Amino acid sequence: MRSHQCPAARHPLKLCATLVQNPMNLGALCRTAEVFGLEQLVLPSLKWAEDQEFRKLAVSAHQWQPMTECSVDQLSHWMSQQQHQGMSIIALCRHNQAIPLPKFLFPKRSVLLLGRELTGIPEALIAQCNAVVEIPQYGQVDSLNVAVAAAIAIYAYLSQYGDMATE
Amino acid sequence: MRSHQCPAARHPLKLCATLVQNPMNLGALCRTAEVFGLEQLVLPSLKWAEDQEFRKLAVSAHQWQPMTECSVDQLSHWMSQQQHQGMSIIALCRHNQAIPLPKFLFPKRSVLLLGRELTGIPEALIAQCNAVVEIPQYGQVDSLNVAVAAAIAIYAYLSQYGDMATE
Numbered sequence: 309m310r311s312h313q314c315p316a317a318r319h320p321l322k323l324c325a326t327l328v329q330n331p332m333n334l335g336a337l338c339r340t341a342e343v344f345g346l347e348q349l350v351l352p353s354l355k356w357a358e359d360q361e362f363r364k365l366a367v368s369a370h371q372w373q374p375m376t377e378c379s380v381d382q383l384s385h386w387m388s389q390q391q392h393q394g395m396s397i398i399a400l401c402r403h404n405q406a407i408p409l410p411k412f413l414f415p416k417r418s419v420l421l422l423g424r425e426l427t428g429i430p431e432a433l434i435a436q437c438n439a440v441v442e443i444p445q446y447g448q449v450d451s452l453n454v455a456v457a458a459a460i461a462i463y464a465y466l467s468q469y470g471d472m473a474t475e
Numbered sequence: 476m477r478s479h480q481c482p483a484a485r486h487p488l489k490l491c492a493t494l495v496q497n498p499m500n501l502g503a504l505c506r507t508a509e510v511f512g513l514e515q516l517v518l519p520s521l522k523w524a525e526d527q528e529f530r531k532l533a534v535s536a537h538q539w540q541p542m543t544e545c546s547v548d549q550l551s552h553w554m555s556q557q558q559h560q561g562m563s564i565i566a567l568c569r570h571n572q573a574i575p576l577p578k579f580l581f582p583k584r585s586v587l588l589l590g591r592e593l594t595g596i597p598e599a600l601i602a603q604c605n606a607v608v609e610i611p612q613y614g615q616v617d618s619l620n621v622a623v624a625a626a627i628a629i630y631a632y633l634s635q636y637g638d639m640a641t642e
Contacts, residue, residue: 339619343614371615446512447540448539453507456503456622460630
């Protein structure tokens with residue numbers, strides 16, 4: 309049996325899902341964050357972790373994954389606080405000034421900021437970020453699902469840092 | 476507006492979801508396959524593409540993504556056919572003999588074989604594959620969602636080949 313991973317051993321990447329609205333996507337993000345041992349998942353409200361659809365997708369990850377909450381109104385302020393603590397905020401969205409993910413080098417202490425399902429990240433918040441990255445896409449469908457896109461970006465981070473880079 | 480991508484321009488990676496049982500996962504896989512321009516998505520039956528839950532997750536990707544069907548009973552035979560046509564079958568699952576995904580070099584013409592949501596890929600089928608790869612995982616929760624894991628593996632393939640490697 310694997311031992312419980314203490315917070316200090318987690319990868320110093322925070323996943324900010326404040327803008328994500330669908331509880332199934334939030335639950336899927338919780339599962340992925342837990343499987344990859346991320347430091348923190350930020351929900352728009354911790355009440356979502358009680359939601360039936362969230363739980364269905366999170367399987368039991370909510371029991372293990374460190375989570376906190378930040379409302380949309382507080383997001384800009386929270387981002388500033390994180391930056392003052394030395395975290396870099398990396399926006400993940402399609403954007404004409406975005407860096408393609410395969411070319412991006414993540415700062416080790418990063419927050420991955422996710423967008424709203426249909427409308428993405430407001431420009432005012434993008435302007436506050438340290439970088440904007442996007443996953444190259446080739447289809448007719450406009451974009452990947454937010455939980456899928458986040459998992460790919462987390463994998464790219466872990467391929468750069470952590471055990472995965474040396475395994 | 477982006478032009479319709481002809482099949483010849485698609486990436487020569489097939490995604491075999493014959494063992495996947497949840498229509499929401501199949502729909503999510505359809506969206507990801509379309510966004511990444513994959514050659515083919517293999518469903519257990521094309522009837523799933525009519526399912527309401529499939530459609531909800533696929534958004535409109537089923538209109539664009541080339542799809543075919545292969546039943547579980549026919550899977551071993553289908554895999555042999557693909558191998559005779561020069562395709563390599565790559566199993567994606569947790570396995571004690573798996574190669575960690577960050578260390579794996581995909582053959583260009585590959586089939587990514589996905590597992591059943593709870594039980595993965597039967598050993599007899601794994602034995603028939605050209606390689607087995609797994610995504611390093613660190614959590615208490617046993618594994619990533621199959622659609623999330625597939626998206627990460629597809630990203631790894633596209634980082635090695637295709638436009639993404641040179642963008």
